[in-house]
Amino acid sequence: MMLTEDDKKTYKAIILLNELVNGDHKFQTVSNGDDKILEPLFVELMSKGYVQTSGINYVITAKGTEVFDNFMQRYTEYLKVYDVFSFVDLEKGEFAFSRYFDFDTDDAWDNFKQDQRFDDLRIAVAQFKKVNPAEIVFMSFINENRFDTSATGWQMDLVSSNTWSEIEEIVKTAIQSSDLALDALTDMIKQGSELMISLLEEEAKQKKEDEQQGGGTEETQVYETVEYYEPYYDPWYVSPIWLVPLILW
Numbered sequence: 001m002m003l004t005e006d007d008k009k010t011y012k013a014i015i016l017l018n019e020l021v022n023g024d025h026k027f028q029t030v031s032n033g034d035d036k037i038l039e040p041l042f043v044e045l046m047s048k049g050y051v052q053t054s055g056i057n058y059v060i061t062a063k064g065t066e067v068f069d070n071f072m073q074r075y076t077e078y079l080k081v082y083d084v085f086s087f088v089d090l091e092k093g094e095f096a097f098s099r100y101f102d103f104d105t106d107d108a109w110d111n112f113k114q115d116q117r118f119d120d121l122r123i124a125v126a127q128f129k130k131v132n133p134a135e136i137v138f139m140s141f142i143n144e145n146r147f148d149t150s151a152t153g154w155q156m157d158l159v160s161s162n163t164w165s166e167i168e169e170i171v172k173t174a175i176q177s178s179d180l181a182l183d184a185l186t187d188m189i190k191q192g193s194e195l196m197i198s199l200l201e202e203e204a205k206q207k208k209e210d211e212q213q214g215g216g217t218e219e220t221q222v223y224e225t226v227e228y229y230e231p232y233y234d235p236w237y238v239s240p241i242w243l244v245p246l247i248l249w
Contacts, residue, residue, distance in 0.1 A: 038155055045058075074135075
């Protein structure tokens with residue numbers, strides 16, 4: 001699958017919007033140094049109403065915040081819905097995530113899931129659900145901190161073709177939905193969805209216990225609750241948030 005130019009601009013914009021919302025970096029309207037290469041994208045974002053100027057700096061607008069919030073909802077769903085399919089033993093029909101709470105350390109969990117018997121089915125599942133598989137890979141890059149805005153020269157990495165070519169290659173070489181029998185893939189998605197719900201239930205249980213021990217409560221977004229994901233018991237279900245473009249260019 002080839003990324004469209006609009007796809008690339010959208011993903012670059014998400015990284016910049018995230019930096020405006022959560023980062024410490026100030027992007028000035030008269031750019032200098034490494035930021036200068038980002039100026040054309042900021043100009044376009046401003047023309048579309050996603051950013052505006054405040055003094056000498058760019059700041060996010062309400063419209064831009066809405067876009068970023070929509071992306072974060074998708075990203076949360078990616079972590080809940082799709083990540084469970086990242087390590088699957090197709091021969092045995094086993095999911096690495098079924099053992100997730102068996103490990104006391106991140107290193108032990110990482111060592112377990114790197115077993116060569118596990119295959120990555122996220123692209124196949126995304127194709128089955130008619131979700132852009134390139135966006136799934138983009139989100140996996142974010143989860144792996146591949147867009148490290150604290151690193152020197154990250155701006156050039158963002159605008160160069162290398163990252164986007166790598167995403168296209170990953171999509172191209174991954175297990176495709178067409179590589180698997182429809183009934184087998186459907187059954188695997190059902191199993192993964194059931195596992196996802198059980199993981200969410202255990203996560204909610206542990207979180208509640210931690211809150212009780214700490215004597216406090218933490219507000220939870222609707223799209224982070226177990227109930228929100230129950231429609232995914234249907235393997236064909238896709239949340240409406242995935243069906244509209246994040247940014248209209």
